[in-house]
Amino acid sequence: MTKVHKEAITGAQAAAYAMKQIEPDVVAAYPITPQTPIVEYFAKYVADGVVKTEMVPVESEHSAMSAVVGAAAAGARAMTATSANGLALMHEIVYITASMRLPVVMPVVNRALSGPINIHCDHSDTMAERDSGWIQLFCEDAQEVYDLTLMAVRLAEHEQVRLPVMVNQDGFIISHGVEPVELLPDEVAKKFVGELKPLYPLLDTEHPVTYGPLDLYDYYFEHKRQQIEAMKNVFKVFPSIAEEFYNITGRRYNFVEPYKMEDAQYVMVALGSTNGTIKYVVDQLREEGKKVGLLKIWMFRPFPKAEIQRLLTGRKAVVVLDRSASFGAEAPLYEAIKSSLYEVASKPLLGSFVYGLGGRDINPELVRFAFEKAMKHELVVDQELYLGLRE
Amino acid sequence: MPLTMKKLAEIFTNKETGLTQGHRMCPGCGAPITVKLALMTAKALGYEPVIGFATGCMEVSSTIYPFTSWSVPYIHNAFENVAATISGVETAYRALKKSGKISADKKYAFFAFGGDGGTYDIGLQSLSGAVERGHKFIYILYDNEGYMNTGNQRSGSTPPGADTTTAPVGKKIPGKVQLKKNIVEIIAGHEYVYAATVAFGEPMDFMSKIEKALSFDGPSFIAALSPCVRYWRVPEDQTVDITKLAIQTKYWPLYEVDRGVYKVTRKPSTFKPVSEFIKTQERFRLLLQRPDAQEIIDEIQHYVDRRWERLLALEEATKDKPIR
Ligand SMILES: Cc1ncc(C[n+]2csc(CCOP(=O)(O)OP(=O)(O)O)c2C)c(N)n1
Ligand code: SF4
Numbered sequence: 001m002t003k004v005h006k007e008a009i010t011g012a013q014a015a016a017y018a019m020k021q022i023e024p025d026v027v028a029a030y031p032i033t034p035q036t037p038i039v040e041y042f043a044k045y046v047a048d049g050v051v052k053t054e055m056v057p058v059e060s061e062h063s064a065m066s067a068v069v070g071a072a073a074a075g076a077r078a079m080t081a082t083s084a085n086g087l088a089l090m091h092e093i094v095y096i097t098a099s100m101r102l103p104v105v106m107p108v109v110n111r112a113l114s115g116p117i118n119i120h121c122d123h124s125d126t127m128a129e130r131d132s133g134w135i136q137l138f139c140e141d142a143q144e145v146y147d148l149t150l151m152a153v154r155l156a157e158h159e160q161v162r163l164p165v166m167v168n169q170d171g172f173i174i175s176h177g178v179e180p181v182e183l184l185p186d187e188v189a190k191k192f193v194g195e196l197k198p199l200y201p202l203l204d205t206e207h208p209v210t211y212g213p214l215d216l217y218d219y220y221f222e223h224k225r226q227q228i229e230a231m232k233n234v235f236k237v238f239p240s241i242a243e244e245f246y247n248i249t250g251r252r253y254n255f256v257e258p259y260k261m262e263d264a265q266y267v268m269v270a271l272g273s274t275n276g277t278i279k280y281v282v283d284q285l286r287e288e289g290k291k292v293g294l295l296k297i298w299m300f301r302p303f304p305k306a307e308i309q310r311l312l313t314g315r316k317a318v319v320v321l322d323r324s325a326s327f328g329a330e331a332p333l334y335e336a337i338k339s340s341l342y343e344v345a346s347k348p349l350l351g352s353f354v355y356g357l358g359g360r361d362i363n364p365e366l367v368r369f370a371f372e373k374a375m376k377h378e379l380v381v382d383q384e385l386y387l388g389l390r391e
Numbered sequence: 392m393p394l395t396m397k398k399l400a401e402i403f404t405n406k407e408t409g410l411t412q413g414h415r416m417c418p419g420c421g422a423p424i425t426v427k428l429a430l431m432t433a434k435a436l437g438y439e440p441v442i443g444f445a446t447g448c449m450e451v452s453s454t455i456y457p458f459t460s461w462s463v464p465y466i467h468n469a470f471e472n473v474a475a476t477i478s479g480v481e482t483a484y485r486a487l488k489k490s491g492k493i494s495a496d497k498k499y500a501f502f503a504f505g506g507d508g509g510t511y512d513i514g515l516q517s518l519s520g521a522v523e524r525g526h527k528f529i530y531i532l533y534d535n536e537g538y539m540n541t542g543n544q545r546s547g548s549t550p551p552g553a554d555t556t557t558a559p560v561g562k563k564i565p566g567k568v569q570l571k572k573n574i575v576e577i578i579a580g581h582e583y584v585y586a587a588t589v590a591f592g593e594p595m596d597f598m599s600k601i602e603k604a605l606s607f608d609g610p611s612f613i614a615a616l617s618p619c620v621r622y623w624r625v626p627e628d629q630t631v632d633i634t635k636l637a638i639q640t641k642y643w644p645l646y647e648v649d650r651g652v653y654k655v656t657r658k659p660s661t662f663k664p665v666s667e668f669i670k671t672q673e674r675f676r677l678l679l680q681r682p683d684a685q686e687i688i689d690e691i692q693h694y695v696d697r698r699w700e701r702l703l704a705l706e707e708a709t710k711d712k713p714i715r
Contacts, residue, residue: 025486028479054486056478059520063475066517069468070443070479075493076486078479092469202464202480203493205439212467213454 002248004182011174014142014181015081015107015167016041018149020051021189022105025076025196028056028067033119034171035083035109061086065093072102073211075201077153079104083171084111084125091129097164098133099227100211103156103196104164106134107149110272110323111171112358120359121171123271123324127332133227135165135234136301138271142179145169147251148298150184153193154241160233162199170273172359184249192248231302238299255304257296258311260286264293265316266374267348269337271297274321274355274362281367292371297333305340312337313344317374319351321367321387331384338381351379355387362388394598399431407462409440414453414460419627421617421634422449422533424591426504429531429613430463432601438500439463443477445509446470448539448619471513474521474530477503481526500605501528508538511547511572522581522610529604529611532574535619543622547572552669552678552687560677565687570694578612579648582714585611587647587656592634596645596656603647616643624673633671640668641695646702651714653705665692 009017015038019027027046029039046055058064064080071078082090087108097104112118113125126136137152139145145167152165169175184192200209215223235255242253257275260282261267268278275296285292295311297304312318318341322331330338334352341347353370356362366387373379409430416423426449433440441464444450450467453460468476481501487493503521505514510532518530537555538544545558549567552560560566579586585607589597597615604611616637618630625633637643638657642665645657666688669675678684 025490025492026479026482028482052486052490054482054489056482056524058475058478059516059523063472063478063517063520066468066472066475067479067482070466070476070481071483071486072479073466074441074480074483074487076483078483093472096468202441202466203484203487203499205441205464205497205499208462208464210454210459210461210465210467213456213459214451215456219456 002184002188004184004249006180006182008178008180009142010037010176010178011139011142011145011169012037012109012176013041014146015149015169016045017183018146019079020045021184021186022077022079022150022153022193023051023190024053024079026054026056026068026071026078027080028058028064028071028078029080030058030061030064030082030086032061032083032086034111034175035081035086035107037175038081038107038109061089062093065090065097068104069093069097069100069102072104073100073201074203075198077196079106081107081109083109084113087125087129088113094129094132094134096212099223101162101230102164103162105149105152105156106164106166107145108166108168109171109175110168118358119171121173121323122357122359126166126168127324129166130301130332133163133231134301135163135299136168137165137299138168138297139174140273140275140296142174142177142181145174146181146183147245147249147253150189150193151241151245151253155234155238157196158237161230161237163227163230168272173273182249188248192245234302235304253298255299255307256311257298259294259296261293261295261311263291265291266319266371267293267295267312267315267317268319268321268367268371269295269297269333270321271300271333272323274323277362277364278367281364281371284364285368285371290375303336308337308340309344312341312348314346315348317349317351317377317379319353319370319374319379321370322352322354323356325354325357330382349374349377349379350381352382352384353387354384360388394432394435394602396594399435402435403431409434409461409463410453411460411462413458415455416449416452417620417627419620419630421535421591421619421630424630425531425533425615425617428591428594428597429502429601432598433500433605436602436605438498438605440500440502441480442466443468443473443480443503445473445505445514446540447506447509449504449506449533451540470509472517473503473505473509473514475517477501477528478521478524478526481528503528503530505530505532506539507532507534507536507548508546511574518578519581522578522584522612525583525609527609529601529613532612532614533617534614535617535622537619537622539619539622548574551691553674554677560681565681565683566678575612575614575648579651583609583650585609585647585649588614588616588643588645590616590634590638590643590645592631593638593645593657600647622674625671629671636663636668636671639663640665641699642668644699644702649713652709652712653702655702655706665695
């Protein structure tokens with residue numbers, strides 16, 4: 001195992017530290033709470049000459065993503081980071097990045113999407129991008145932010161993938177909370193990440209290419225199909241990257257993390273930092289002899305359906321926690337889990353809980369309440385319930 | 392020896408200009424003439440052009456997949472962000488050169504092309520940002536005074552009295568009532584920039600400004616009057632002459648602002664009334680049928696006269712007073 005050093009840092013620092021070791025050629029970014037510290041830390045690395053990266057302090061997130069597209073197409077490794085309204089302002093170009101198959105990695109610090117304006121955590125920002133063609137990873141803590149950011153570069157740049165990746169961390173909860181994080185030595189991280197092999201770079205004037213042409217009904221569909229296939233390749237590619245990472249760090253990643261699931265009859269499913277709280281409650285309930293478990297989702301896009309089906313079939317009940325709503329329809333994670341379970345041999349009872357919108361606290365009591373509802377068989381499929389809401 | 396049209400013609404008899412055959416632009420369209428003249432100048436001077444294009448008529452007509460008319464590297468990203476996109480390309484170039492990943496020998500010329508809609512209106516923010524940050528690129532606005540790709544809508548560049556689909560000449564309202572936005576002044580207001588107007592009816596002036604922009608160590612902005620035969624409703628073989636008429640009527644004065652120093656680069660000895668320019672184009676047909684036509688034409692005449700005087704005064708006042 002590699003020698004590491006442990007530091008007490010925030011999730012934002014963890015992202016910036018990973019970016020320092022990745023040392024992209026170009027970073028174009030614009031500040032927005034709670035993402036701001038990432039670009040601030042990174043700008044300091046640039047100012048101090050710690051990295052050779054060219055920093056472009058653009059005038060908006062729309063231009064940040066646009067400049068990243070230009071830089072990545074030119075043949076550079078390019079990154080940015082954002083949150084909430086910044087991500088929404090990028091939206092148009094977020095799709096274009098994926099459709100140009102540019103291997104961009106972007107830390108996203110999740111925050112409620114206006115309005116009314118709110119700077120605290122929920123997942124409404126990133127959920128609005130779930131069909132944009134980006135790979136979406138979710139972190140439970142700062143350690144995962146660091147680890148997944150490094151792995152994201154490998155995944156994005158893999159020749160069978162060539163798709164952009166969002167590495168999501170919960171606003172303030174992870175981005176501003178201080179935790180001990182194990183950090184790899186620079187050379188080890190750099191070696192793991194490797195060099196970008198640019199494909200069809202614009203700066204190769206001997207082999208001129210046209211990016212972003214007009215693509216009508218005679219080819220557009222086929223190009224979308226190629227994107228769909230590239231997304232599917234993530235299932236083949238990610239495990240080997242995670243295995244390599246495990247060999248270096250001893251930390252094992254996968255599409256999902258099953259926690260105390262072996263004999264669990266009541267399983268909770270969630271994204272992000274809340275998984276830490278759920279683990280705590282699972283431990284308590286286990287001590288009380290309750291057969292509960294957790295299925296943490298690391299990868300939301302592409303959605304690891306086969307894995308989820310295998311792990312959830314035959315359970316008594318599955319409780320899905322969503323940190324965003326889908327107005328007039330089912331909450332996004334619940335919807336995805338429910339549709340995955342349509343084909344399983346033995347379907348669990350399902351429950352949907354929306355929680356934490358706009359940074360509303362989630363605590364062990366609320367998680368326990370949701371588990372108890374399941375254990376008392378009080379779940380009604382498609383009845384959306386709320387945790388921590390005053391009614 | 393400055394470049395001449397003859398020299399360009401010689402150089403490019405057996406050499407690609409960058410924009411090759413097969414595009415679907417209308418015959419006589421001003422946009423490809425503008426683009427070609429810029430690319431030929433750059434190539435003739437030993438630069439390798441890398442191009443960003445904003446969504447618009449020229450972009451959709453020159454890159455219909457699986458074909459492309461571009462034999463130079465080309466990227467179209469979206470409508471409002473060509474300046475930001477090219478600033479990313481240019482930054483990548485600097486980064487890769489610094490880290491030794493690409494050779495420093497090659498002379499690149501980074502061009503961003505946009506129509507008036509993508510420049511005066513929706514793309515102004517990203518253009519301003521890129522100019523303020525000082526990327527070394529040449530932004531060329533091909534100004535056809537309306538949104539052509541979407542079918543003759545008004546833009547911030549459409550002159551008063553011109554008929555457009557979103558500001559039509561009606562019984563009550565005489566089309567667009569506002570004057571053209573003064574885009575050159577806006578861009579020239581960025582403290583470190585070379586900004587100029589050109590028209591391919593004056594190719595020598597055009598080429599020398601591109602040459603200046605190429606050697607300028609910061610952002611350049613070039614506004615090229617580029618008539619649209621469809622919208623202006625002019626005969627295909629008239630576009631070059633119409634740009635000449637625009638210069639002779641003061642409608643499109645040729646000048647430059649080099650870090651705050653104004654210079655009028657063409658001073659016709661005699662001028663023609665602006666109505667001559669207006670009457671060549673069917674887009675003003677409805678205006679000309681209105682009882683208040685003369686009032687509007689007088690307003691435009693008054694405006695172009697004042698602007699001309701102002702330009703001469705600025706030339707005098709800023710002489711030898713560069714901002715930097
Ligand atoms: C965000 C966005 N809004 C609107 C459009 C639709 N649109 C495409 S091109 C265009 C007008 C282009 O006009 P201009 O920039 O003047 O170029 P031209 O077509 O005249 O050459 C519009 C409105 C778009 N592509 N993107
Ligand atoms: S419609 Fe106008 S701008 Fe478009 S190609 Fe034709 S002449 Fe050119």
